Amino acid sequence: MEPAQTAAVAVLAARDISKRFGNVVALQNIDFEVYPGEIVALIGDNGAGKSTLIKILSGTLSPDTGTLLMRGKPVSFASPRAAREAGIETVYQDLALAPDLDVPGNLFLGRELRRTGLLGMLDVMDARGMRARAQAHLESLGVKIKSVDQRVDTLSGGQRQSVAVSRSVFWGRDVVIMDEPTAALSVAQSALVLGLIKRVRDSGTPVVLISHNLPHVFEAADRMIVLRHGSRVGTLYPASATMEQAVSLMTGALGAVTESREVEDG
């Protein structure tokens, strides 16, 4: 899997982003980029600035300085809604699923389809249409749930995560950001979700992945960007780097390798 970095334009990029909260500097001159067809992981210790960066990318916060670019064009997001409309979907750690609604209900939450004609003018939902679309979408992503008519709170943790991920992919035209997607999952469930994330990338949507779980990151990501104390301290490739290198970058051990090479073919 070779992201053609040099030739492609980043789908989403951040240039020279800084953010402070009062006296605390959360981010300092950060550059960040996501290229088409890749899973890029954002890793770092607690307080490194990962969640602040994600909030800026997803429109929840505005940067103090710096710019965001989508496919080379500067953008700014006044709200999470604006980021969504620009094509960036975020799956938060708490999933933000409605446990009492079924899978189509969650997939289309807040964006329910309307019937056509007179009923549509009366705001009637197209329940059948939503169900069919949800079913097809889950199948295309290989997500296996016995019935989409189940309430989401009857699903396992892995299935719920899969529904949340599927939802973001359904709407996210350009980038999907996932915050700790395997945090609360068992080994088997994590494998499920990581497989799903890879299929998302394969279907054409790049993924930004935040995770504390280095083994999972090494398993799924194509590229890792390491943050420490609000600065970007390195870029590593799971194919060529080791977990020890990643850890030392994250913690700031002396003599840490700050870059690793892309794996060369042949």
Place this chain on the structure above:
Amino acid sequence: MTDRNDTFNRAGFIGLGTALGALAATGGALAAGSGRSIADLKFLFIVKTVNSDYWQTCIAGGKAAQEQLGLKALQFTGANSEANIQGQIALVEDALAKKPDFLVLAPTSANALDATIDKVDKAGIKVILIDSSANTENFDAFLATDNHAGGMLAAKTLAEAIKKKTGQAAGQVAYVTFLSGVGSLTLRDQGFLDGIKAYPEISVVGHQDAGGDQSQKPIGVVADLLTRFPKLAGVFADNLYTLEGAATAFRENHADPKKVSLVGFDPSTKLVADLKAGAVDGIILQDPYQMGFGGVMYGIVAAAGINVPKFLNTGVTAATPENANSTLTQALLNPMTQRHFGFGTA
């Protein structure tokens, strides 16, 4: 109706005569003793609740007495509902602090107010109880309806209505109580049952309890009585809310006024209209105006140190479609505008 006239005349004579005669004495007693006149007296007037037609009429009677004699009323008040015992206790205890010369009180509960009444009495404040009794003996006068007599009068009125419509005082009747366990209502119900015994052909086949709900429940329980007993000839409702509910139930169930009769306690504008239209056959009228008026009068007299009669029966009258426009009935229904001093000429 003759029953009422005797009682009224007697009570009125005693009440008024005592009051007038005593006022002269009072004026003299007060003036001789302390340099105070009637107008210097202060009093408190506490009813069960001000949120009711009945109690508003009672208060109006008290105010009429107060204004004519120029007294200072410290307060006309009541709790926010007839069930709010603690509220009334608080009001009475406030009264103690204000040191009135006398207190006119309609106790919300026979037991719960005893201790407080005793305190008031011990403080040298004269206590005039109206409408409902208390268990303590430490009061100076008690003016009230004889509820048992009222129940018996209702029975008589109902029987006579049935007789007028069907030719004889016979058939099935039922009664509805607003709330079980309330002293005045229990007396009325008992009076009704005792009074109906005088008509051996009439049988009481059922009774219902509206559980204290003032709105829909009385309608429901009376409707259910009508369903249970299709041949029901009469219904007795022992207070305003049950009477209102019964009248509505009769209307909704298309009860035939030629076959079914309805008698109950306490009037309202709507019920009086129903009475005149013949949809209601009898309303037992109490005399809250007299209770208020007489209460204040007795208070004045007692405050002058005169021993007043301890019990005064303010009487009941049956208003029927026939006498609805009589002077007496009108005086009882509209005391503020049509009540005169003196004797009725009904």
Place this chain on the structure above:
Amino acid sequence: MTGAPADTRAPGRPRLSWDVALRLGLLGIVIVLAIVFTIAAPGFLSSQNLENNERQMAVIGILAIGETFVIITAGIDLSVGSMLGFCGILMALALSHGIAIPVALVAVLAIAALLGFFNGVLIDTAALPPFIVTLGMLGILRGFTQIFGNGQQIGFGNSAFTDFAADNFLGVPKLFWVLVVIALGAAFVLHLTRRGRHVFAIGSNLEGARRAGINVRAMTFLVYAISGLLAGIAGLLLTARQAQGDPNAGTGYELDAIAAAVLGGASLFGARGSILGTFLGVLLVQILTNGLNLLNFDPQVARIVEGALLIAFVYIDHWRKRRLATA
């Protein structure tokens, strides 16, 4: 490429299982009671008794429908009983001063909706707990009702208005027709439209709904306005039925409305409930009360049974939630 390993956990229950079971159970109880009373209580099935029940159900039924919307958002509206009385007194005053029925109707209902809207504003904007806000409104409205009524019933001698409550249409009391029309409209909005879906979403996950772009603020205003409006309608109907404005009307009715909604499957935790369920809950209470009356039971017995049923239903709901959490 191999697909992801299939999730080996046993599949969960299909979506409607618990709701359907609860509603069928409720319907079952209603049918059993109806059969028992038909046999045991003479006159139960008579057309007059059916009409009485239909009339008696209307007021609480309409209150309960409004309450259902609010409960589904995990809120509560304790002010509906006082709102009922308040609107009833306003209407009686208006009519007694000779104001035309349509004008008075629109004015009073507008006030009801506005007061409900105000509840919603306090709850959403000031982030105050619904219990406290609506409890406060309960007291405020009842106080004004007593002041406006001056402690007395207010007659208004307008026979067109009172006839509405006494008359039938196609053999069924008009009061009941109003309940049916409101129930159908409410069911349409709540179960078929997107806004209705958003009501459930808010009760299910408030923050998630907000993030999904649902206008939580507007929806909160809306459901409390609906509750207020329906309470106003109930007040008008009761005033018509009693042929006078009663300052004590509706006292305690909010609890009956909430009980009926919960018996019908609404969960105070939010996101559960249905208009049909609420209707069945009201029907159950009415049949129970009526049947026991006809059998000459103390009317308090019906309240005891109703209270026991309520506890049983809430317990089942709680058990369902616990069972899911351990799955």
